[in-house]
Amino acid sequence: DVKVTQSSRYLVKRTGEKVFLECVQDMDHENMFWYRQDPGLGLRLIYFSYDVKMKEKGDIPEGYSVSREKKERFSLILESASTNQTSMYLCASSLWWGTSGYEQFFGPGTRLTVL
Amino acid sequence: AQSVTQLDSQVPVFEEAPVELRCNYSSSVSVYLFWYVQYPNQGLQLLLKYLSGSTLVKGINGFEAEFNKSQTSFHLRKPSVHISDTAEYFCAVTFYGQNFVFGPGTRLSVLP
Numbered sequence: 001d002v003k004v005t006q007s008s009r010y011l012v013k014r015t016g017e018k019v020f021l022e023c024v025q026d027m028d029h030e031n032m033f034w035y036r037q038d039p040g041l042g043l044r045l046i047y048f049s050y051d052v053k054m055k056e057k058g059d060i061p062e063g064y065s066v067s068r069e070k071k072e073r074f075s076l077i078l079e080s081a082s083t084n085q086t087s088m089y090l091c092a093s094s095l096w097w098g099t100s101g102y103e104q105f106f107g108p109g110t111r112l113t114v115l
Numbered sequence: 116a117q118s119v120t121q122l123d124s125q126v127p128v129f130e131e132a133p134v135e136l137r138c139n140y141s142s143s144v145s146v147y148l149f150w151y152v153q154y155p156n157q158g159l160q161l162l163l164k165y166l167s168g169s170t171l172v173k174g175i176n177g178f179e180a181e182f183n184k185s186q187t188s189f190h191l192r193k194p195s196v197h198i199s200d201t202a203e204y205f206c207a208v209t210f211y212g213q214n215f216v217f218g219p220g221t222r223l224s225v226l227p
Contacts, residue, residue, distance in 0.1 A: 004158070033214070040124065042205060043159075043217040058214070090158060102147060102166075102209055106158035 003027070004107035006091055012113045019078040021110050023091030030096040032074035033104065034058075034066060037088040049074055050096070081114045088112075117142045119208050119218035127224045128196055136191040136221045138180075138206030148189040149207040149215070150180055159205065165189065176200070201225045 007022035025032065031050050035043040035058075045058030047066040055066050063085060067075045074093075078085055088111050092104040120139045128134045140146060147166050151159040163174025170182040180191045189206060206218040 009156075035217075040219055042119075042219040043215075045214055048214060092159075102215075103149070103161055103164065104159075104215060106151075106160070108156075108158045 004091055004093055004105050006089075006107040006110050008110050009108060010111050010113075012115065013078075013081050014115055015082060017081050017114075019081050019112065019114075021076040021078075021089055021091075021112070023074045023076070023093075023107055024072055025074075025091075025093040025105070026072065027093065027105070028071065029093035029105075030071075031094045031104075032068065033092040033094075034064075034074065034076045035090045035092065036060070037090055037109070043090065046076065081112075083114050086112060086114045117146070117208055117210070117216045119206050119216050121204075121206055121218040121221045123221050124219065125222045125224065127226060129226050130198055131195050133194050134192065134196050134200075134223065136204050136206075136223065138189045138191065138218060140187050140189065140206075140208045140216075142187070142208065142210065144210050146208045146210045148180075148182060149209075150174065150178070150189070150191050151205045151207060151217075152176075153203045153205065153220075155202070162191070162204070196223075196225045198225050198227065 004025045033048045034046045049055045049068040065077045090109045091107040094104045118141045149164045150162040165182045173179045203220045207215045209215045
């Protein structure tokens with residue numbers, strides 16, 4: 001089974017802090033994604049990566065950055081956390097587009113609260 | 116640009132009753148369609164997907180969905196729900212080489 005793990009289930013930070021969210025997958029997937037989930041809005045793509053050191057902006061990249069130094073690990077960074085970044089953050093991974101039906105596998109999520 | 120609409124934000128239903136969760140999408144090209152389920156405090160899990168072939172797709176936990184190209188719909192159905200089906204359900208669309216677009220979700224509440 002594919003396993004996607006996220007470093008924390010719950011996180012509380014203060015405004016202005018630098019926040020790191022870590023995601024690791026164990027199935028050698030090329031693609032990795034960071035989403036935020038808010039009630040009534042579904043999942044919105046923040047950033048994705050299709051290879052080591054490669055990154056692409058999603059729909060809502062403002063206030064976020066990412067890092068992918070190793071194939072299995074994809075980090076989301078909030079340079080200076082703000083209260084409007086309070087949300088559920090979901091990491092996902094998939095094989096390269098065009099293989100295996102494009103299914104994305106999700107981690108359990110990190111619920112971040114910024115005070 | 117693609118978009119996904121899930122008209123019902125909440126669907127309450129009694130146990131053992133049938134349920135249909137609606138999903139419509141807009142796209143000018145052929146798409147691939149997915150339904151995911153999210154149980155409380157968990158990530159998303161794939162229920163079923165349509166890539167090509169038969170328009171009736173069967174998934175896990177007794178769910179099925181039908182792709183209707185003319186109506187640009189991919190409604191999810193189950194003939195008899197259980198309490199354990201209480202969860203949030205997301206419809207998603209993509210086309211070759213592109214990222215997913217998710218709908219806003221439908222919260223299914225199964226009542227005893």
